[in-house]
Structure formats: C-alpha cells, structure tokens
Amino acid sequence: METADRVLTALQALTELQEETPERVFSLRVLGHSKAWAAIAQRVLRIVRDFHGGWGLEEAREVWAEFGLVANPQHIFVHGNLTLQVAGGIVETRLFQPDLGLSAQLIQNMQVLDVQADFLITIENLTSFYQFIRKHPGQYVVVYLGGYHNRLRREFLQKIQRCLLEQGREIPCYHWGDIDYGGFDIFRHLAEHSLLPLNPYLMDSETLLRHRHLALAISDAYARRLAGLLDKPGFEAFREVIEVMLRERIRLEQESVEVILNLPFGEDLVF
Secondary structure (H helix, E strand, O other): OOHHHHHHHHHHHHHOOOOOEEHHHHHHHHHOOOOHHHHHHHHHHHHHHHHOHHHHOOOHHHHHHHHOEEOOOOOEEEEOEEEEEEOOEEEEHHHOOOOEEEOHHHHHOEEEEEEEOOOEEEEOOHHHHHHHHHHOOOOOEEEEOOOOOOHHHHHHHHHHHHHHHHHOOOOOEEEEOOEOHHHHHHHHHHHHHOOOOEEEOOOOHHHHHHOHHHOEEOOHHHHHHHHOOOOOOOOHHHHHHHHHHHHHOEEEOHHHOOOEEEOOOOOEEEO
16 A cells, blocks of 8 residues: 555544544554554644644644544543443442543443532643542542543533533533643643633642742743743633743643642642
C-alpha cells in the first residue's frame, strides 16, 4: 500500500471508530502492520489540522483521542453518589470506595438515573484526584477522566448533566487543573464540549502566588505561546492569572497545592 493510500485509508477509518481503540490494534486492523500507523501519523495530523482545525487541541495524542484512538484504553474514575443503570442492573457508586473505574465502552451502554451531590468537580491529574477525595469528605461527585477527555469520555459528564436537567436540578460544576498552558486548554475544550456549566477551581492568580515557592519557571518560547491565549476566545477566565504568570515567569502544577484553601462551596480543603 502506497503512503497516500495509507493516509486516506487511516483517515476514513478514524472517522468510523465507535469505541476507544489502541493505536497498535488500529494499525494492524486498518494498515496491516502494528507500526504502520506511527509512520504516517504526522501526515494524517497535518491534514486534520488543515481541514478540521484539530478542535484547537495542542497535542497529537489529544487529537487522536478525540477520534477514539489511544495508546492504551484507561478507565474513568468516579467518586460520589450516582445511581447507574448498567446492563439491566443498578449500580450505586457510593458503595465503591474510594472510587469506581468505568471504561468508555461501559459508559456508552450506561444510564445515569440519579445524582446526589452538592457539586461536581473534574480533576486533571490522578494524584490530585486521590488527594481531594481523601482529604475532603462531603457529598459531591469527583471525576478523573484518565488524562484526557475525548468524546467517549465526555459522554459520562453529558449523561450526568442530562440526568440533572431531567430532575430539574442544577449544581455547581468545576474543573481543577494545572495553572499552565495545557491546563487552560484542557479547561477550555472540556467546557465547550461537556455540556456542564464549568468554572475553573484553584486555577487563579491567588492560588498561583500563594504557591510561588513551588512554581516552575517558564521559557521565552513558552511565554510567547501563553501570551497568545490572552486574545483567544474561551480563555477569558484566565486572563488575570496569565498576566501574572507572564509577569512572574512561572507556572504551577496542581499537585503542588498543599495548604488550607477556601472552597467556593463553603468548606476548607486541606492538602
């Protein structure tokens, strides 16, 4: 198969993926060799970005994940009180401590019947996910999306939101991620596609400066990319913190947050 044929074949197959598929499996099934996809992935990425925009995603793995192509499938982890209907049975997530892992395939065939929570929060990093549920008791739903949030994973959040709408309820929804370029971009993409009325949590200038001693330095090239977000739609909530980051030349990983912090939902979170 010539390179052009491989590229076109892969593009067509990407648009037809209905479930999360490991890259090597995709490569074998579609192109006949486990390493064939790696040889053409950059060419396919250029075409996706040129004609589709790549959803505005920066990293190639995030673009492929949006189609359902992943290095290896991972589970979504959820902590909280949800009632799920799965394969004709009822599952109460509160019975699984500290969390319950859900595959993307399971989520496709699942219904959310009830949500008992004062708020919902998605958390970008796994370490912070476990810190949160260990240190902050309460009635909430917290979700770790497995490092990225493609359309199959966002379906879980969409089903939660649909359940709330059917119940005529509305709860505060937050996303907590790194105070850096990638963290802002993840929030923007998740807010645009999850259906949830998301607000950033602990991703502001106060949090950044409170943890300045744990912050990482940024390069000139990084600062230029970061400055480019100031005028982009979808990043309005981060303009103040971006200006502080550019002035102080720092960024902050969320795992660094380790002091008593005032929560917008009325309690203190201690790391």
